[in-house]
Amino acid sequence: MMKKRITAILAAAIIAVGASVPAFADEDFNTAGNDAQVLLTAQEAKADNAFDTLDAISDDSAAVALSDNYDTAAINETGDTDSDDSDKAPVATRDIVIAVCISVVIGIIIGFIGSGIMKSKLTSVRYQSGAADYIVPDSFKLNDSRDVYLYSTVTKTERQTDKDR
């Protein structure tokens, strides 16, 4: 059951990303017109099929997640929505590529960190770094403590405003 649930959530996320990428990857986003409608139909068909498959193996929560993602994808594709999308600038392909690259790098780093933590559990033989376990409780006395001010440095950097961008 747990494996099915994980599979369902992964499938939902992948389909959501896969369905939405063509929407903002299209350089002719503003002039897609009828082509977008055709693409939407294809995406609908893909999503419907995935939804049917998912529904068979998953529970209701995953299905709701897929449905939400599917709706988002559809809205992005057609631009036919009540929200005020006209104010938003189209997403550039360069931004998408950068986002995907950063996501993959982050994923790989987290992957190695996660497996590294699991790997560290196999090693329990190591030297002690100190003798903190053997300090007599309440025996520590701070006999002298002095903080002498030496100097300061101040750096200033120009703030970036919206106009600079």
Place this chain on the structure above:
Amino acid sequence: MGAILEYKCPCCSGPLQFDTDAQKMKCPYCDNEFDAETLKSNDDILKEEKPDMMDWSSQPGNEWMQGELDGQKVYLCNSCGGQIVCDDTTGATDCPYCGSPVVMVGQFAGDKRPDIIIPFKLDKEAAKNGFKQHLCKKRLLPKAFRTDSYIDDIKGVYVPFWLYDAHADAQAYFHGTKVKSWSDDKYNYTKTSHYRLYRNGSMDYERVPVDGSSKMADDLMESLEPFTADGEVAFQTAYLSGYMADKYDVDSDESNGRANERIKKSTLDRLTSTTTDFTSVTTESSSVQLDNGTVKYALYPVWLLTAKWNGDIYNFAMNGQTGKFVGNLPLDKGAYWRWTGLIALIATVAALAVSAFVLLN
């Protein structure tokens, strides 16, 4: 040949063994229990080691060749007369012929006598259970290791340790910085203030242990810490019966360096912990002086386990007082890469979802 000691049951003459539950000497044959204190008088015998008066005739060719026993000693079992050959540091063991627990008298006599001992609190079954628990929740452990590995050897050993007590005075100079940031309409400002910090403190240490046996891996023994003073008692040879024991072969002078290293590290850490008002702190110089330093000789209880798998030998150890279990385990490289890929995939998908959300909003 050296002399050995066996604690015999006054009722049936069976070999007495130390019982961890009752914390008394117990006869495995008639189940009678004897307090260690009542057997203390036997220790008086141990202090007067007498010359061996047993003149055995041996056939030519049956004698040990010259140099063959270098680093080893031969004892005769009082129960069956069998020869017990062991390292010259062995202080207690079992007769390989009749299984009787024997204690080598001379190993703990005179100035080699330990000051204190922590008797075993946990028995062999606890060590076996500790091994099973040690294998749990290890996703990268080869599955075959759980099923195919087997404990090849398990023995309770009293390991010699040097225990250091000292009063430590320490002085340290640090370089500290405080960083403050603010902004106005045009600029972001960062002010870094530099300080020289001086700290002078003192603290006491008790029973900092350093392994006194060259046969035991130092990192393995340190991994078993801490041992607590709760179960410490004055040394009596009766506690050794039924277990292996070694006398030290690394003297306290050789062990001083490791004790000093650990004490200095913890002392400076303690002083550094008083500089939390600063953004960053680096140590410029430090010194530690130890007063009233004393060293005690102790025997600590350790269960040693050896497991075999795939032709390799894996060593494990359990603290015989607290039950802490340590030992390195093999890595399933296939599982490592599978888990890395799976976690990376999930993290990538999550990062993509966040990226999509940010870009679309």
